[in-house]
Amino acid sequence: MGESTTNNRWARWFAVGVTLMMVGFGSALAAEQSTGSIAGSVVAREDGRAVPAALVLVDGTDLIGVANAVGRFEIDEVPAGAAVLVVQAPGFLELRSPQIQVPAGAVASVAIELEVTPNYLERVQVTATKAPLSIGELAAQADIVDRSTIEERGDQRLTEAISHIPGVIVSTQAGSFESVMLRGLPRDGNEFTSTLLLIDGVPQTDSRNSSRVINLPITDASSIEVVRGPNSALYGRTAIGGSVNVRTADPTPEHQSSFDLTGGQFGLFKGAARASGPVDDWGGYYVSASSERNSGFYTGPFDFNVDQTAVYAKLTFVPDSKSFGMVSANRVVSAQSLPTNVPIINGRFLSDIDPSFDRLTDLNVEGVNYRQNESRFTANYTRQFTDEVRLVNVFGYRQIQYKFIESGDITGAPFDLAANTLTQYPFELQTDENIFYAESRVESNPTLGGMESSFVAGGSFEYTTGFGAGNLMYTDADTFGWPLNYLDPVHPPKSDWEFFRFGGNDYGVGVLGLFGQFNLEPTNRLILTAGGRYDRLDLDNTLTFRAGQPVVENTFDALSPKLSATFKLLPDDVSTDINLYGQYSQAFLPPRRPSGLRPGDDEINLNPEDIDNYEFGLKGSLFDGEIAFEGTYFYMTRNGIVHNVRQGPFFIPTNAGEHEYKGVELGATWTATSQLTVYANGAFYRNRFGDFVIESAGGDTDLTGNRLSIAPDRVINGGVVITPVPAFNIRVDVKHVGDVMVDQGNTFEFDPYTLLDAAVSWFVGPTRITLSAHNLFNEEYYWNGDISRAESADPGAPRQILLTTSFSFR
Numbered sequence: 001m002g003e004s005t006t007n008n009r010w011a012r013w014f015a016v017g018v019t020l021m022m023v024g025f026g027s028a029l030a031a032e033q034s035t036g037s038i039a040g041s042v043v044a045r046e047d048g049r050a051v052p053a054a055l056v057l058v059d060g061t062d063l064i065g066v067a068n069a070v071g072r073f074e075i076d077e078v079p080a081g082a083a084v085l086v087v088q089a090p091g092f093l094e095l096r097s098p099q100i101q102v103p104a105g106a107v108a109s110v111a112i113e114l115e116v117t118p119n120y121l122e123r124v125q126v127t128a129t130k131a132p133l134s135i136g137e138l139a140a141q142a143d144i145v146d147r148s149t150i151e152e153r154g155d156q157r158l159t160e161a162i163s164h165i166p167g168v169i170v171s172t173q174a175g176s177f178e179s180v181m182l183r184g185l186p187r188d189g190n191e192f193t194s195t196l197l198l199i200d201g202v203p204q205t206d207s208r209n210s211s212r213v214i215n216l217p218i219t220d221a222s223s224i225e226v227v228r229g230p231n232s233a234l235y236g237r238t239a240i241g242g243s244v245n246v247r248t249a250d251p252t253p254e255h256q257s258s259f260d261l262t263g264g265q266f267g268l269f270k271g272a273a274r275a276s277g278p279v280d281d282w283g284g285y286y287v288s289a290s291s292e293r294n295s296g297f298y299t300g301p302f303d304f305n306v307d308q309t310a311v312y313a314k315l316t317f318v319p320d321s322k323s324f325g326m327v328s329a330n331r332v333v334s335a336q337s338l339p340t341n342v343p344i345i346n347g348r349f350l351s352d353i354d355p356s357f358d359r360l361t362d363l364n365v366e367g368v369n370y371r372q373n374e375s376r377f378t379a380n381y382t383r384q385f386t387d388e389v390r391l392v393n394v395f396g397y398r399q400i401q402y403k404f405i406e407s408g409d410i411t412g413a414p415f416d417l418a419a420n421t422l423t424q425y426p427f428e429l430q431t432d433e434n435i436f437y438a439e440s441r442v443e444s445n446p447t448l449g450g451m452e453s454s455f456v457a458g459g460s461f462e463y464t465t466g467f468g469a470g471n472l473m474y475t476d477a478d479t480f481g482w483p484l485n486y487l488d489p490v491h492p493p494k495s496d497w498e499f500f501r502f503g504g505n506d507y508g509v510g511v512l513g514l515f516g517q518f519n520l521e522p523t524n525r526l527i528l529t530a531g532g533r534y535d536r537l538d539l540d541n542t543l544t545f546r547a548g549q550p551v552v553e554n555t556f557d558a559l560s561p562k563l564s565a566t567f568k569l570l571p572d573d574v575s576t577d578i579n580l581y582g583q584y585s586q587a588f589l590p591p592r593r594p595s596g597l598r599p600g601d602d603e604i605n606l607n608p609e610d611i612d613n614y615e616f617g618l619k620g621s622l623f624d625g626e627i628a629f630e631g632t633y634f635y636m637t638r639n640g641i642v643h644n645v646r647q648g649p650f651f652i653p654t655n656a657g658e659h660e661y662k663g664v665e666l667g668a669t670w671t672a673t674s675q676l677t678v679y680a681n682g683a684f685y686r687n688r689f690g691d692f693v694i695e696s697a698g699g700d701t702d703l704t705g706n707r708l709s710i711a712p713d714r715v716i717n718g719g720v721v722i723t724p725v726p727a728f729n730i731r732v733d734v735k736h737v738g739d740v741m742v743d744q745g746n747t748f749e750f751d752p753y754t755l756l757d758a759a760v761s762w763f764v765g766p767t768r769i770t771l772s773a774h775n776l777f778n779e780e781y782y783w784n785g786d787i788s789r790a791e792s793a794d795p796g797a798p799r800q801i802l803l804t805t806s807f808s809f810r
Contacts, residue, residue, distance in 0.1 A: 034079065034080050034104055035076075035077045035078060035079055035080055035102075035104065035105075036078055036080050036102040036103050036104055036105060036106050036107065036108060037074060037075060037076045037077075037078060037102075037106070037107045037108070038056075038058070038065070038074070038075045038078050038083065038085070038100065038102060038107070038108050038110060039072070039073065039074040039075075039107050039108070039109055039110075040072070040073065040109055040110035040111055040112060041067070041070075041071045041072050041073070041111055041112065041253030041254065042054040042056065042067045042071050042073065042087060042089065042112045042114065042253075043071055043111070043112070043113055043114070043252065043253055043254075044092070044113070044114055044116065045113040045114060045115055045116075046116060046146070046147075046148050047146075047147050047148065047222070048252045048254070048256055048810060049071075049222055049249065049250055049252060050067070050069075050070050050071025050250055050251070050252060050253055050284070051067060051071055051089050051092065051114055052067055052068065052069045052070075052071060052324075053066060053067060053089065053090075054066070054067040054071070054073070054087055054088065054089035054092075054112075054114070055087065055088045055089070056073050056075065056085055056086075056087050056112070057085065057086045057087075057088075058075060058078055058083055058084075058085060059083070059084040059085065059086050059096070060084075061078075061079070063075050063077070063078060067089075068318045068321070068324065069316055069318050069324035069325075069326075070250075070251060070253060070278065070283060070284045070316055070318060070324075071252075071253045072253060072278075072281075074107075078102050078108075079102070080102050080103065080104035080105075081101070081102060082099045082100070082101060082102075083099065083100050083101075083102050083108075084096060084097055084098075084099055084100070085097040085100065085110070085112070087112050087114065089114055090122070090124045090132060090134065091116065091117055091122060091123050091124040091134070092114040092115060092116055092117055093114065093115045093116075093117050093118075095112065095114055095115075097110065097112065111253075111254070116146075117625065118624070118625040118626070118671055119577070119621050119624060119625030119628070120135060120621060120625065120628040120669065121134060121135055121136030121577050121579070121619060121620070121621050121625070121628065122134055122135075122136065122625070123135050123144055125138070125142050125144060125225050125227070126201070126225070126245075126247075127142070127198070127201075127225040127226075127227050127243055127245040128140050128142055128227040128231060128234075128243070129234075129456070129517065129519075130201070130234055130441065130443075130456055130517075131443050131454065131456055135619070136568075136577060136579050136619060136621075137527055137566055137579075138566070138581075139527070139529060139564030139565065139566045139581040139582070139583045140227055140228065140229050140231075140564075140581070140583065140615070141166070141227070141228045141229070141617060141619070141630055141632050141665065142225065142226065142227045142228070143162075143165045143166075143225070143226045143228075144223055144224070144225050144226075145161050145162055145165070145223060145224045145226070146222070146223045147221065147222050147223060147249075149161075150218060150221065150224075151761075151768070151770065151804075151806070152729055152731055152759060152761045152770060153731055153733065153757065153759050153772060154262075154759045154770050154771075154772025154774075154802050154804055155218065156218075156262070156270070156292075156802070157178070157213075157218065158178075158180075158213055158218050158221075158224070158244075158246065159172075159178045159180060159213070160774070161218055161221075161224055162180065162224055162226055162244065163735060164681075164717040164719065164733050164735060165226050165228075165681075165717075166228070166630075166665045166666075166667050166681040166682070166683050166715075166717065167182055167183060167184065167228065167663070167665050167683035167685075167715050168180060168181075168182060168226075168715070169181040169182075169184070169710070169711075169712065169715060169737065170783060171187045171710055171783050171784045172783055172784055172794055172796075173187075173191075173784050173794055174338045174339060174341070174409045174794065175296070175298070175338065175339040175794065176214055176306075176336065176338060176370065177190075177191050177212065177214070178191060178213055178214075179191035179192055179193075179195075180192065180195050180244060181194060181195060181241060181710075181711075182194075182195055182226075182228050182229075182241035182242035183228060183229065183241040183242065183634065183636065183661060183663060183685070184661060184663055184683070184685035184687040184708070184711045184712070184713075184715075185240065185241040185659075185661070185687070185708075185711065186659075186687075186708040186709045186710050186711040186787070187709070187710045187784060187787075188709070188787065190208050190209070190210035190212075191210050191211060191212055191213065192204075192205075192210050192211040192212075192213070192238065192244075193208075193209050193210045193238060193589070194238065194240040194241045194589070195238070195239075195240070195241050195242055195243070195244060196231070196235055196238045196239035196240075196242070196243040196244070197211040197213065197243075197244050197246075198235075198243060198244065198245040198246070199245075199246045199248065199376070199378070200245075200246070200247060200248055200328070200378055200380075201245060201380075201394060202378055202394060202396035202437055203235065203236075203238075203437065203462070204398070205237065205238055205462075206400060206433055206435065206464065207433060207464045207466050207507065207509050207593045207594055207595065208593045209237060209238055209589060209590055209593060210238075211238075212372065212400075212402065214308075214334050214336075214370075214372050218246070219260075219272045219274070219288060219290045219310070219312075220248045220249050220274075220286075220288050220312045220330075221246050221247065221248060221249070222247055222248060222249040222250065223247050224244065224245070224246055224247070225243075225244070225245045225247065226242060226243070226244050226245075227242055227243045227245075228241070228242040228632075228665070229241075229242055229583075229585070229613060229615055229634065230242075230560075230585045230586070230587035230611055230613045230636070231243050231562075231585070231587070232533060232558075232560035232585070232586065232587035232588055232611070233515065233517065233531045233532050233533050233560045233561060233562035233585055233586075233587075234456075234515055234517060234531065234533060235533075236460075236511065236513050236533060236535045236558075236560070236588075237511070237535070237537075237558075237588065237589055237590055238589060239587060240587050240589060240611050240638070248286075248312070248314060248328065249274075249276070249286050249314070250284070250286065250314070250316060250326075251276050251277065251278065251279075251283070251284025251285050251286045251314065251315075251316050252276045252277060252278075252284065252286075253277075253278055253284070254277060254278070254810060255275075255276070255277035255278070255810075256274075256275070256276045256277060256808065256809065256810050257273075257274065257275045257276070257808075257809050258273070258274050258275075258806060258807060258808040258809065259271070259272060259273040259274070259806070259807055260272045260273075260804055260805070260806045260807075261804070261805050261806075262802055262803070262804040262805075263802070263803055264800060264801050264802035264803055265297075265799075265800045265801055265802070266294050266295055266296055266297050266800060267293070267294050267295035267296075268292070268293070268294040268295075268800075268802065269292070269293055269294070270290065270291070270292040270293075271290065271291055271292075272288065272289070272290035272291075273288065273289055273290075274286070274287070274288040275287050275288075279315070279317075282317055282318055282319065283315060283316050283317040283318060284315070284316045285313070285314070285315055285316075286312075286313070286314040287311075287312070287313045287314075288310075288311070288312045288313075289309075289310070289311045289312075290309070290310050290311075291307075291308070291309045291310075292306070292307070292308045292309075293305070293306065293307050293308075294306050296337065296339070296362075297360060297797060297798050297800070298339045298360050298361070298362035299358050299360045299361050299362065300358075300361045300362040300363065300489070301489065302337075302362060302364070302366040302489075303337070303366060304337045304339070304362055305336065305337055305368075306334075306335075306336040306337065307334070307335045307336065308332070308333070308334045308336075309332070309333045309334075310330070310331065310332040310333075311330070311331050312328070312329070312330045312331075313328065313329050313330075314326060314327070314328040315327050315328070322383060322384045322385075323381065323382060323383045323384065324381075324382055325379065325380055325381035325382060326378075326379070326380055327377075327378070327379045328376075328377070328378045328379075329375075329376070329377050329378075330374075330375070330376040330377075330378075331374070331375050331376075332372070332373070332374045333371075333372075333373050334370075334371065334372045334373075335368045335370075335371050336368065336369070336370055336371075337362070337364065337366075337367070337368065337369050337370075338364055338369040338370050338404075338407050338409040339360075339362040339364060339409065340361070340362055340363040340364050340408065340409050340410075340411050340424075341409070341410075341411060341785075341786075341792040341793060341794050341795075342359050342782075342792060342793045342794070342795055343411055343412065343415065343422055343486075343791065343792055344742075344748060344785070344786070344790055344791055344792055344793055345415050345417070347747065347748055347790075349793065350422075350486065353417065354417070354420070354487075356487055357486055357487065359780070359795050360795060360798070361486070363408070363411065363424065363484060363486060363489045364407060364408050364409050365406045365407065365408050365426060365491055367405070367406065368405055369404065369405055369406065369407040369409065370402075370403065370404055370405065370407060371401070371403040371405065372400075372401065372402055372403070373399075373400070373401045373403075374398065374399070374400050374401070375398065375399045376396070376397070376398050377396065377397045377398075378394075378395070378396045378397075379394070379395045379396075380392065380393060380394045380395070381393045388444055388445050388446050389442065389443075389444045390442070390443050390444075391440070391441075391442055391443075392439075392440070392441050392442075392443060392458075393438075393439070393440050394437075394438070394439040394440075395437065395438050395439075396435075396436070396437035396438075397434075397435070397436055397437070398433075398434070398435040398437075399432075399433075399434055399435075400431075400432070400433045400434075400435070401430070401431070401432050401433075402429075402430070402431045403429070403430045403431075404427060404428055404429045404430070404470070405428055406426060406428055406473065407426060407427060407428065408424040408425065408426035408427075408484075408491075410424070410425040410427075410792075411423065411424050411425070411484070411792060412425070412786070412789075412791040412792055413791055414479065416483070419483075419485070420485050420486055420487045420488075421483045421484060421485050421486065422483070422484060422486055423476075423479050423481045423482070423483060423484070424481055424482055424483075424484045424491075425472070425474075425479075425480065425481040426472075426473045426474075426481070426482070427470055427471065427472050427473065428470050428471050428473070429468065429469070429470030429471075429503070430468065430469065430470065431466060431467070431468035432466060432467055432468075433464055433465065433466035434464070434465050434466070435462065435463075435464045436461075436462065436463045436464075437460065437461075437462045438460065438461050438462075439458060439459070439460040439461075440458050440459060440460075441456055441457060441458025441459075441515075442455075442456070442457050442458060443455070443456050444456075448520070451520060451521055451522055452520075452521045453518065453519060453520045453521065454518075454519045455516075455517070455518050455519070456515075456516065456517045456518075456531075457515070457516040457517075458514075458515060458516075459512070459513060459514045459515070460511075460512075460513045460515070461510070461511070461512050461513075462509075462510070462511040462513075463508070463509070463510045463511075464508060464509045464510075464594075465507070465508045466505075466506075466507050466508070466594075466595070467505065467506050467507070467544075468503045468504075468505050468507075468595055469501070469502070469503035469504045469505070469544075469545070470501075470502055470503050471499045471500060471501050471502070472499070472500040472502065473497045473498070473499060474497070474498050474500065475492050475496050475497065475498060477498070480500065501545060503545070503595070504543055504544040504545030504546070505541050505542070505543065505544070505594075505595035506541070506542045506544050507539070507540060507541040507542070507593075507594035507595045507597070508538075508539070508540050508541075508594060509537065509538070509539050509540075509593075509594045510537070510538045511535060511536070511537050512535070512536045513533055513534065513535045513536075514533065514534045515531070515532070515533035515534075516531055516532065516533075517529065517530070517531030517532075517562075518530050518531065524568075524572065525567060525568040525569075525571070526565070526566070526567050526568070527565065527566040527567075528564075528565050529562070529563070529564040529565070529566075529583075530562070530563055531561070531562045532559065532560060532561035532562060533559070533560045534557070534558070534559050534560075535557065535558045535559075535560070535588070536555070536556075536557050537555065537556055537557075537558075537590055538553070538554075538555050539553065539554045539555070539590075539593075539594040539597060540552065540553045540554075540594060540597070541553075541594050541595055541596075541597040552597040553597070554594075554597055556590070556591075556607075556608055558588040558608055559586070560585070560586045560587055560588060561585070561586055562583065562584070562585040562586070563583065563584050563585075564581060564582065564583035564584070564585075565581065565582055565583075566579055566580070566581040567579065567580045567581070575622070575623055575624045576620070576621070576622050576623070577620050577621045578618060578619075578620035579618065579619050579620060580616075580617075580618050581616070581617055581618070581619075582615065582616045582617075583613075583614075583615050584612075584613070584614055584615075585612075585613045585615075586610065586611060586612055586613070587611040587613065588608050588609060588610060588611060589608065589609040589611070590608055591607055591608050591609065591640070591642045607640045608640060609638055609639065609640050609641055609642070610638070610639045610640055611636060611637070611638050611639075612636065612637050613634060613635075613636040614634065614635045614636070615632060615633070615634040615635075616632070616633050616634075617630065617631055617632035617633065618630065618631050619631075625671070626670070626671050626672075627668065627669070627670050627671075628668065628669045629667065629668040629669075630665070630666070630667045630668075631664070631665070631666050631667075632663075632664065632665045632666075633663070633664050634661070634662070634663055634665075635660075635661070635662050636660075636661040636662075637658060637659065637660055637661070637690065638658065638659040638661075639657075639658050641657065641658070641659060641692075657689070657690060657691050657692030657693055657703075657704075658689070658690030658691050658692055659687065659688070659689060659690060659692070659708060660687070660688050660689075660690045661685065661686075661687045662685065662686045662687070663683060663684060663685040663686070663687070664683070664684050665681070665682070665683045665684075666681060666682050666683075667679070667680070667681030667682070668680060668681070674723070675722065675723045675724060676720070676721070676722055676723075677720065677721040678718075678719075678720050678721075679717075679718065679719055679720075680716075680717070680718040680719075681716070681717050681718075682714065682715070682716045682717075683714065683715040683716075684713065684714050685711070685712070685713050685714070685715075686713065687707070687708045687711045687713075688705060688706065688707060688708065689703040689704055689705060689706045689707075689708065689744075690704065691704055692704050692706075694744075701744075701745070703744050703745070706741070706744060706745065706746045707740075707741040707746055708741070708744075709740075709741055709742060709743060709744055709785075709787035710740050710741075710742070710783075710784060710785065710787065711740060711741075712737050712738040712739065712740045712752075713738050713739075714736075714737075714738040715735075715736070715737055715738070716735070716736040717733070717734065717735050717736075718733075718734050719731065719732055719733035719734060720732050726763070727762060727763045727764065728760075728761070728762055728763070729760070729761040729762075729763075730758075730759075730760050730761075731757075731758065731759045731760075731761075732756070732757070732758045733756070733757045733758075734754065734755070734756050734757075735754070735755045735757075736752065736753070736754045736755075737752060737753055737754075737781075738752045739751055739752045742785035742786065742787065742790045742793065743785070743786065743787055743788065743789060743790035744787055744788065745790075747790055748785070748790035750781070750782045750785065750793070751781070753779050753780075753781035753796070754779060755774075755775050755777075755779055755781075756775070756776045756777055757772070757773065757774050757775070757776065758772070758773050758776050759771065759772035759773070760772075766807055766808050766809055766810075767805065767806065767807055767808075768804075768805075768806040768808070769803070769804070769805050769806075770803070770804040770806070771801070771802075771803050772801070772802050772803075772804070773799065773800070773801045773802075774797065774799070774800050774802075775796075775797060775798060775799045775800065776799060777799070778798050778799040779796075780795070780796075780798075781795075781796040782794060782795055782796060783795075783796045
């Protein structure tokens with residue numbers, strides 16, 4: 001009987017245990033079945049690009065999801081039933097979604113499209129700070145040109161896309177070598193020597209302290225950011241007048257494809273195809289290919305052709321919730337003719353002296369005169385250690401070949417007008433470079449004593465190796481050129497050519513940089529910034545054409561500090577924003593490229609340029625961004641400038657002196673309605689030579705007080721965007737550039753000019769048709785010239801009308 005009682009007791013305990021387990025399991029099952037998940041993507045409505053770091057909140061709960069680097073998010077344990085999402089992202093309007101039905105124990109999928117904020121001050125850039133910061137909080141003037149603007153204007157080149165930003169001057173040499181100057185800085189030989197060009201934050205500077213943008217496709221640009229003013233404190237050399245950052249397209253969360261066909265005047269035909277989408281749950285892809293051919297706008301007896309091809313691919317990856325990255329590869333190939341310039345004789349264009357000579361005549365040796373091949377590889381990886389600290393690593397590699405082939409694009413004296421002849425200086429030159437770039441930085445957003453702050457600190461290393469060699473071709477040993485009849489050009493037979501070999505430079509340049517920047521917000525209306533960068537440059541060169549020549553080396557250091565403050569005049573709870581800012585910064589430019597080093601250089605006293613910049617400005621918006629405005633005053637000096645002085649076919653570096661820059665930049669945009677936007681901006685400069693003496697064997701030249709070459713005193717832009725119906729868009733843009741002095745001695749002046757561009761776009765389902773015209777009124781103008789002796793000028797492009805048909809599929 002005792003045994004029976006014991007067994008009953010155990011049976012009762014077993015029954016209770018089973019019952020409790022059943023109740024617990026049932027409760028858990030009921031809880032699981034009473035919740036679900038929400039997963040989806042956050043994209044920009046205008047183009048479908050991913051919006052990383054967007055906050056997705058479930059209204060009425062404390063549940064939050066964050067979009068990852070490819071725009072995806074997931075929120076678990078959402079109560080089953082109707083839910084409303086609130087989505088926030090910097091630079092976009094807040095969105096409240098319609099009700100979403102969350103099924104119990106399952107996943108509700110959503111696709112969220114955000115509208116870009118109409119308040120320009122709330123737009124986010126990364127170029128000025130290396131980390132996201134709104135334009136309103138930035139102690140500098142910044143501009144963003146987005147993809148839709150590029151497409152609706154029919155822009156085909158980088159320089160066209162940014163030409164209407166305040167103060168931008170585009171200067172083209174030999175019809176192809178385009179440069180962008182900011183703040184009224186002059187062009188001195190190569191391209192982008194005073195404006196830093198970046199692609200996805202990686203500098204595109206070569207050993208010449210310049211960037212060559214032939215066949216740099218904007219087909220793959222999602223946006224272009226332009227920051228005006230020096231920024232060597234973060235980027236080092238060439239960031240003097242400003243920085244231009246081409247931000248390439250990221251993969252889209254959903255599969256998309258598109259292709260464009262463009263055709264028009266001067267035999268232009270261009271095709272481009274793109275595809276983008278997700279890769280499983282861990283990444284995304286973007287690929288594109290484009291090809292262009294045109295016959296140029298030049299006249300004369302010789303055929304003129306330009307062929308350009310580009311391919312691009314990007315892969316993004318998100319291995320876990322704490323890290324993300326991307327790798328990209330780009331290959332561009334260009335083969336083209338180069339035009340000659342317009343001779344200037346005794347202060348007059350040859351086309352004015354002899355009307356039989358057309359200003360657009362090309363006298364160059366027929367055939368392909370220039371080839372450029374460039375391969376780019378870029379990778380970056382970001383690791384989030386805590387909510388406040390992350391590590392960013394960037395790597396870039398570029399392989400470049402610049403190759404001039406029997407090119408006589410340089411012409412000049414001596415002239416013989418009676419015989420209708422000038423002198424042509426043909427040459428060939430090949431330069432090959434390999435450029436490695438690596439950067440690692442820590443970004444942090446700590447709270448110090450209740451004050452918000454941000455901190456960036458890191459280092460970069462860039463190493464370039466290269467080899468360059470060429471030949472001068474001539475028949476006249478006195479001029480190192482040959483005479484050419486400009487009305488009936490016949491080049492000497494190749495059997496008569498003599499060759500003078502030059503170059504043979506085997507060179508290298510290494511740049512080590514350490515940088516840091518700290519932002520502190522003592523109050524919600526004041527932002528203080530302090531930063532700087534230290535650079536050490538090592539240059540070496542060996543003249544391989546001369547037996548027994550030693551390696552020539554040069555090393556120098558540069559420190560580029562920066563201090564700034566931004567003050568918000570009004571509190572955040574009003575519809576008007578007015579921010580004041582001030583900054584002081586220093587910048588620098590190396591005195592020469594490594595291939596210019598020669599034995600005995602101790603006799604040439606060339607030092608790095610030092611730049612000091614003082615800037616004060618304001619930016620603001622009225623009526624919740626309906627009106628945006630800006631204004632800036634700056635004073636900048638450049639000391640220790642080195643100029644190249646032309647002597648026949650050679651360009652010889654020599655000491656110089658100081659430039660002084662003073663200017664005011666103003667701008668305003670009025671979005672009257674969703675159908676009408678008007679903008680206008682103006683830049684007014686007084687840029688002059690300071691204490692400036694060019695030393696040469698033939699005697700010193702004092703340029704003190706002269707105007708700078710190809711540097712206008714005024715640049716004015718204006719335009720209107722009209723959207724009468726959602727399927728129709730009209731854009732008109734006007735640019736006026738004041739008169740400029742061509743040469744340093746101020747002996748010859750280009751007249752002012754005004755260009756009008758217009759475009760009409762029609763959207764029908766997945767199709768966009770854009771009819772665009774650049775220089776609609778066919779204004780004759782010049783945009784570059786021989787700054788040494790004013791012997792030649794480069795004519796600007798005449799009217800060109802293009803038709804683009806684009807097909808996009810989502």
